[in-house]
Amino acid sequence: MTSYLRSWIWSGGATTSVAAPIPTINTQDDDEDGSDTETEDNVNVRVEEDDDDDIAPAFPSLNSAQRLGSSTANASSTIVPRILNDSDLMPPPPIPRLAARVPGVQTPSSASSSLQLPARSTGTRAGSGSLAVPPSTTKPPPKPTKKRGKVALAPGHSALDWANLKSSGADLRGVDSLMRITPSMLKEHNKKDDAWSAFYGKVYNITSYIPFHPGGERELMRVAGRDGTKLFATTHGWVNADFMLDACLVGFLVAEPSS
Numbered sequence: 344m345t346s347y348l349r350s351w352i353w354s355g356g357a358t359t360s361v362a363a364p365i366p367t368i369n370t371q372d373d374d375e376d377g378s379d380t381e382t383e384d385n386v387n388v389r390v391e392e393d394d395d396d397d398i399a400p401a402f403p404s405l406n407s408a409q410r411l412g413s414s415t416a417n418a419s420s421t422i423v424p425r426i427l428n429d430s431d432l433m434p435p436p437p438i439p440r441l442a443a444r445v446p447g448v449q450t451p452s453s454a455s456s457s458l459q460l461p462a463r464s465t466g467t468r469a470g471s472g473s474l475a476v477p478p479s480t481t482k483p484p485p486k487p488t489k490k491r492g493k494v495a496l497a498p499g500h501s502a503l504d505w506a507n508l509k510s511s512g513a514d515l516r517g518v519d520s521l522m523r524i525t526p527s528m529l530k531e532h533n534k535k536d537d538a539w540s541a542f543y544g545k546v547y548n549i550t551s552y553i554p555f556h557p558g559g560e561r562e563l564m565r566v567a568g569r570d571g572t573k574l575f576a577t578t579h580g581w582v583n584a585d586f587m588l589d590a591c592l593v594g595f596l597v598a599e600p601s602s
């Protein structure tokens with residue numbers, strides 16, 4: 344702080360004498376606590392005579408390696424920055440070809456470009472994986488050929504109703520213990536009021552599930568008395584039969600005993 348006041352007082356008096364030498368005020372010993380921290384007070388302050396000091400310092404600084412290494416630097420190191428004219432500047436980059444492209448129109452020159460539009464006439468996948476604009480289409484999406492096979496379920500037979508029935512504790516198996524079931528045993532249970540079916544190696548009593556099946560009774564009865572794994576998987580592989588029919592498990596499908 345002392346140094347600041349000292350420099351301020353001095354600089355006020357100097358305005359009368361323009362030719363006075365530029366003083367350097369060393370205020371290193373002004374720091375009261377003597378610590379090494381660099382504050383406003385312990386920096387050598389070079390005070391200019393002119394208050395109006397808006398001239399930016401030279402960059403790179405006058406004695407820098409950049410200036411000395413430069414071919415334009417002269418030995419006396421009094422370097423005046425050179426102002427570049429148009430011919431010294433780097434030429435602008437060429438205009439990219441895609442900038443001149445009209446969207447949707449394939450020019451002959453763009454055929455060799457990696458960003459070309461996919462060739463529509465040949466049907467090849469040229470340009471796939473590039474940033475090319477995808478081909479537009481006016482064709483409507485194809486209509487589903489097969490009607491969805493969902494049926495209207497009777498009231499009280501929703502998926503939630505089935506979940507409630509499963510957890511109600513009602514006997515949906517119809518057997519006392521889990522059994523080893525051969526295909527011939529399975530075949531005996533192919534009636535609507537006594538339907539067993541095997542899915543993924545497990546045999547379920549599907550009788551009580553029939554009215555709850557969203558695909559309808561008719562479809563489900565196609566697998567009554569036999570292994571329905573393939574039909575089930577091709578129709579709706581995403582359905583978790585194991586979870587939906589856990590309360591209906593009667594046993595495991597085994598091969599016929601060899602005689």
Ligand code: HEM
Binds near residue numbers: 492556559565575582
């Ligand atoms: C007992 C085992 C089965 C269970 C637990 C079951 C369960 C289901 C479920 C939850 C749906 C509704 C799927 C959805 O909305 O995405 C469904 C739909 C359907 N199921 Fe099954 N299913 C079984 C067996 C079968 C079998 C064996 C067939 C075929 C023979 C079949 C044919 C269908 C059909 C056609 C639909 C309608 C598909 C659609 O929404 O387009 N299901 N089934």
